[in-house]
Structure formats: structure tokens, C-alpha cells
Amino acid sequence: MKITFHGAAQEVTGSCFLVETESTRFLVDCGMYQGGRQASTRNHEPFAFDAKSIDFVLLTHAHIDHSGLLPKLTKAGFAGTIHCTSATADLLQVMLLDSAHIQENDAERAKRYAKSRRARQAVNEPLYTQIDAQNMLKQVRLHDYDREITPDTGIRCQFRDAGHILGSAIIEIWLTEGTKTIKIVFSGDLGQPGRPIICDPTIIDETDILVIESTYGNRVHKDMTATEAELITAIEETLKNGGNVIVPAFAVGRTQEVLYHLHRLSRLGRLHHLKVFVDSPMATEVTRITQNHMDLFDVAARDLAGWHNLGKDIPFLYFTESVAESKGLNQVRSGAIIISASGMCTAGRIKHHLVHNLPREECSVLITGFQAEGTLGRRLIDGAKRVRIFGDEIPVRASIYSAGGGLSAHADLPALLAWTGHFQRPPQHTFVVHGEQTAATDFAESLRQAHGWQVSVPEPGQEVMV
Template identity: 70%
Template sequence: MKLHFLGAAREVTGSCFLVEALNVRFLVDCGMVQGGRTAAARNHEPFPFDPASIDFVLLTHAHIDHSGLLPKLTRAGFKGAIYATPATVDLLGVMLPDSAHIQESDAKRNAQRLRGKDALPPLYTLQDASDCLQQVRGIEYDREFAPRVGVRARFRDAGHILGSAIIEVWVTEYGYPTKLVFSGDLGQPGRPILRDPTTIEDADILVIESTYGNRQHKDFSATEEEMIGIVEKTLFERGGNVIVPAFAVGRTQEILYHLHRLTCEGRLRQPKVFVDSPMATQATRITREHLELFDEQAKRLAGWHARGENLPYLSFTASAEESMALNRIRSGAIIISASGMCDAGRIRTTCGTTCHAANAASCFPVSRRRGRLAGA
């Protein structure tokens, strides 16, 4: 058996692992490189393998740095199935077309800027994304399945974003099984909304991602108090707005959860909250459709929401006009906008680095909004 690390090695994006065993070749994730000046060129490089020779793909979750090159893979000749959890399948139906739209828009803009000279074509198109989605298959958590003779797999809850999975894979060669475990991105135990990551007891080969492996996470109660302080001071003392750059999938829903809970508990005066991201709006809708994946605390909060108890004012922008209208709000608003990896979306930082909401103490946004960046 051979295991090739084709991304997310010595960096935090572009996750892709190739497993070659007797009579089988498959990928775990096929992610886009995000951030940095060389990202576009790297994503346009040919795959270091023949896509037509890949039998299937196992996908840990829907974030673009894990799934974003799947349409390119299909376009290059991959004909096999892409296996993911049902919630991930739902998210891919929104995220891959959105990514394709960005690719087409960026390519058009660059072609105009360069007048056609050395301009890169779209990495893939909306049609490529649509074709790719036809190959996606949903598999429930904890159910063993056989994507090919001699291979068994099982998705376990990773607690990272909706539908995220740790993948257990058993590959049999010459009558002997080898168990591989791919962590994907892992959620922290005790985080809101989703269940804690499943404990995996054993593995012959463990591939684990460690984006934050060199640091200690701040105690969450301290982060929570910091969040309350920022909102109270900015909205109710200074009369300004709080601008929050947040990933559309995962982080936005977590922030909404905290704002709702703190308001229900009487620890935060009812704010006016605007989500200025079509992607985040769709992701929030999908999240609400998968209540079975929530932890018990989140299910109770969903019950409060259904009864309309102590809700903060919440609005999702549905058009470009509604988005631009937010510019006229001079104070009293929390505006959550998409940031991507700070190379796409409506909030970008001057340094061009990844900016996580409530953890962006060293960055400030280049934005048309008037307000204060959460954490700045």
C-alpha cells in the first residue's frame, strides 16, 4: 500500500490524500488551495495522478479547502462516486456552484485586466460543478459500506461543521486488512450546536490534521465575555456597528447560536443582527434541516427559537440592493459577512491572511462597512 500526501502537508489548505493498494486507487478529500499569491496558479496545475484512474473519493466535509477541486477532478476525467454524509451532500449542492461562480467571475475580471494576455481560464465552470454533483452519494454516520471490493469505510462524527466526518477505512491486501483513519478537521469537545467528535479506538495508520496543533485554545468562557464586552461597548456605548468576518458554513451559524443564547439568558441586550452572505443564508437553512445532528443544548435552543422566545432581531440579506442598504445603518447593528479564506467574500483583511471571527486581534477589514471588527 502507498499513501501520498498531495495537500495540507506543511500548510492548512488543499487537503488531498491518495491511497494506492492492490487493484484500487482512491482519494480522501480533493481540496482547493486558498490564500496567498500562488494559490490560483497552484490550483490550475495538473493533478499529479491520472483522474480517470481514481476509483472513488471519500470526503470528510464540505469546506472548499477539502472539496473545492472536485469539479476540476470530474472535468479531468474522474467518473467514480464521491461519498460523503447526507448533510455534506446538501452543503456541496450550494458550495460547489458558488465556488464555480467565483472561478468564472475571477477569470472574466482577470481577462479584462490583462486584455487576454496570460489570463488563466476558469478553474471550472457551473456546468462542471453540476456534473460533479451527479457523482455524489450520501452515506449516514456509523454505517459501514463497501465502495469497492476489498475496501470498507465508515463515517464518524467529527464535530467540526455540519456533516463533517472522521473516516475509518479498511483496505484488504493479500487477505490482510489494514485500518486507516483520516481525521479531517476536528471540532473541539464542548463546542456549540454539533455533537462532540466521536472517539476512535484503534488504527494501523492515522492521518490527522492539526491546524492549531502548536497552540492552546483560549478558555471559551473568556472568549464569550470578550464577545459580550465588544458588542456592549460598540453598540450601546459608542453607537457603532460590529462587523464580523465569518466563514459562511460553520462559523456563521456558531456566532448566531451564541448571540441567540446570550440574549435568551439575559446576558446581552437584544441586538440587531444582519447576515450579509447568500452562502451563509443557505448554509443556515441547511443547518436547521439537520436537527438530528445537534447536541442536546442546541436542540433546546432550537425549541426556544420555535416558540419565539427572547429572539434578537435577525435579518438575512436576499439581494445586492439589501446588502448595499446596510451601508446606511450608522449604529446598533451586528453585521456578519462572508470572508472565505479572506480571498473571497465581502470582508477582507489588509494582511490577506485567514481571519477568524472573534479571533482577529491583529487584523482590520478593508470593507465598505462602517463599524468595528469583532476582536480588533
């Protein structure tokens, strides 16, 4: 049996792992690379494996860095089944069609602005179209948490709640060849315990091989008290100064969590006179999907009045419905909290709001999530005085706040060590993935120190026998 680390090896995005037995080849995730100038080039490169030879895919969750190349996989000849949770399947309907729309628009825009025929011919075609995404979605099969499935002969799997976003899963896999059975656990992205809305990650107590994420493998998040204080300060100071608060937020998970906190803090009397706009069609649709899966929420989220009818029972909340309404927000000079995607400021309507508000010192940008190297959001966090958006140099005079730690959908170092501490015996080997090189290396060392485990940080494309 062999695992090849085709993505998310010493980096955060592009999650893709090929597992091979004597008779079966399957993928765990097939994600898109995000951030940095090389991301588009890498996404357009041919797969390092024959897509036609893949028997099935196990998908941990719907985030694009885990699911975003699935339509490309189908387009390249993959004809098998994509297994995921029910909530993940619902999210894929929105996210991958949106991704395809972005691919088509970006390619068309690049051709339109190319200065010569040769330049136009050099523009990459879309990774996939909306038709490609629709074809891929026909291959998706839904599963409940904690129910064993048999995707192929000699292979048993189970999706367990990862506590990361709606529908996210840890995947337990049992592979049998002859008289030998080996268990592999892919953590997917693990959530931070104690966060609102989503339940805590499921405890796993036994495995032979562990493949675990390390996004925040060398960081300790702010506690929720500090995070709420940062959020309140950012909003109150900005509104007092007569500006707007711009909130880049991932459409899946983060937008809904920010709304939860704003609603809760408003009800507690800690925030006043709010006017919140969700300016992201995908975030709006995902919020509707979220409301359809209340059974996956924790008790506090289910009990918070108004959460069941966002936009109706929360008087300060508005969802933009059209491009004209979105453009209209750029005429608002003060008093608005604008939540928009993408969460790393790499695409979408958030870039327009940054163009109009970054140059204004009375405004602020509230960062609420992880910002990968090479992204616009990362440059803002790192203190850039000027940033390039839509080809123009934009001065950064707005205040930049970061509440991402306490709102993070990823477990921090103490949480990762606590989760791994429940294993009754050490895995035969642990592979640390889905983290920038320093974070992955530091977390691997923490696992050795805390548990005495045998741990490796695989290189991109590395093959290991298990």
C-alpha cells in the first residue's frame, strides 16, 4: 500500500493524496492551489497521475483548497464516485459552480485585455466550465456521519465530524489485502474546540497511519474574550470615526460565524447601531444551506434566537441581491459593516470594497481568517503601505485589525496536541501536512516531544509505503 502526497505538502492549499493498494487507486481530496503568483500555473498543470485510473474520491470538506480541482479531474477522465457528507454535497453545488464561473470570467477578462493576438492565445483557458462542474456533481454520493461505507472491495470508510466547517469530516479508512488490514486516518482540517455553531472534532483513539493537518501547528489562538474585544474595538472605533468596516470572510463557515457573534454581541448590548451587509451571493446561499443543517449545530447556536431566520429576525442584517446593490455599497461613506468574499482578498467583490475604503483612514479592515502567503490579505496583515488591486496602486490608510485567531476554523497547537493525545497507542507513523513549511516542521517536533511519536513532514510528490 502506498500514499503519494500530491498537494498540501509543506504548504496550506492544494490538498490531494493518492492512496494505492494492489487493486485500487483513490484520492483523498482534490483541491486547488491558492495564493501566490504560481497558483494559477500550478492549477493548470496536468495531474501527476492518470485521472482515468482513479477508482473513487473521498472528500473531507467543501473548501476550494480541498475540492476545487474535482471538475478538472472529471474533465480529465475520472468516472468514479465522489464520496462526502450530505452537507458537503450541498455546499459543492454552490462553491464549484461559483469557482467555474470565476474561471470563465478570469479567462475572458485576460483575453479581453491582452494587447495582441499572440498574447490572447497565451491566456490559459478556464480550468473548467460550469458545464464541467455540473457533470462532476452528478458523481457525488452523500453519506451520514458515523456510518460505515464500502467504496470498493477490501476498503471500508467512515466520515466523522471534524468540527471545521459545515459537513467537514475526519475520514477513517480500513484497507484489507489478504489477511492484513491497515487503518489510515486523514484528519482533514480540524476545528478549534469550543467554537460556536459547529460541534467539536470527533475523538479518534486508534489508527496505524495518521495524516494530520498543521495550518496553525506552531500558533496559539487568542481566546474568545480577546477576540470579542478586538472585534468590538474595531467596529466601535471605526463607526465613531465615521468610517466603514470591511470584513473579508470565507463564504463557508466564517461569514456565518461572524454573523453569529455580531448577533450575540448586539443582544448582549455590547454592540450598538449596527448595519451589516453580506455582499457575497455565495455566502448568502451558503447561509441558507447552513440553516438547513441545524441538526449539525451545537446547542448554543441552535438556541440563539433569530439564527433560524437570518435576515428576517435580525433587523440590522441585509443580504445584497444584485450587482447594482453591491456597487451601491461603494457609495456608502460611513456606518456600514460589509462582509464579503473572498476571505483572503484574492477575488470577488471584496476587492472592490477594499479599493474604495483602504485609502480612507477613518475606515478599517477586519481580518477574520488565515491568510496564505502571497495573498492580498497576507500583505495587509504584514503591514503593506500600498497594495495593487485591479492593476492600480492603492494606498493603505485604513486601520487593519485581526480577529482571525479566536475565529479560526482550524485547531491551534494546544488543540492539535489535545486531539492527538486521545490515541490509545502511537500510530506506526504520522505524516504532517496542510501547513506552511515552518508550521508543519514545528508541529512535527511538538508531536515527537509531547507523545514520542514517529513523525514525518512529506515533501511534495513524495511516495511512502505503509
